[in-house]
Amino acid sequence: xxxxxxxxxxxxxxxxxxxxxxxxxxxxxxxxxxxxxxxxxxxxxxxxxxxxxxxxxxxxxxxxxxxxxxxxxxxxxxxxxxxxxxxxxxxxxxxxxxxxxxxxxxxxxxxxxxxxxxxxxxxxxxxxxxxxxxxxx
Numbered sequence: 001x002x003x004x005x006x007x008x009x010x011x012x013x014x015x016x017x018x019x020x021x022x023x024x025x026x027x028x029x030x031x032x033x034x035x036x037x038x039x040x041x042x043x044x045x046x047x048x049x050x051x052x053x054x055x056x057x058x059x060x061x062x063x064x065x066x067x068x069x070x071x072x073x074x075x076x077x078x079x080x081x082x083x084x085x086x087x088x089x090x091x092x093x094x095x096x097x098x099x100x101x102x103x104x105x106x107x108x109x110x111x112x113x114x115x116x117x118x119x120x121x122x123x124x125x126x127x128x129x130x131x132x133x134x135x136x137x
Contacts, residue, residue, distance in 0.1 A: 031070025038077060045085030053104055054089030055096055057135040061124050071108055078102045100131060108134065
């Protein structure tokens with residue numbers, strides 16, 4: 001991947017890169033980890049979500065996880081959902097419907113407000129929703 005602009009991706013909001021004739025927008029999505037990113041192919045309506053979203057348990061229990069930043073990042077991705085054709089997550093199922101993104105925002109907000117009861121999972125708390133869950137401390 002070759003940046004089309006000279007920029008540091010650490011702490012960036014967005015940058016664009018060319019990859020195999022495809023333009024990808026690099027979007028900073030801190031939360032899961034401070035350096036998390038998503039890649040957006042606007043022309044084809046594809047969003048590579050990295051570790052920010054995937055079907056199954058989303059790991060939000062690591063010491064470097066910042067839940068406030070995660071909520072902001074997911075709100076940013078959810079705002080793109082109407083313009084997307086597919087999500088391409090980093091784990092589990094290789095494709096997902098963009099309609100999950102607003103559901104993730106609503107779900108994490110319910111968790112943060114204490115409206116959802118967790119189930120125990122290997123010493124952690126799992127907040128289960130339709131198609132995904134949050135695994136937290």
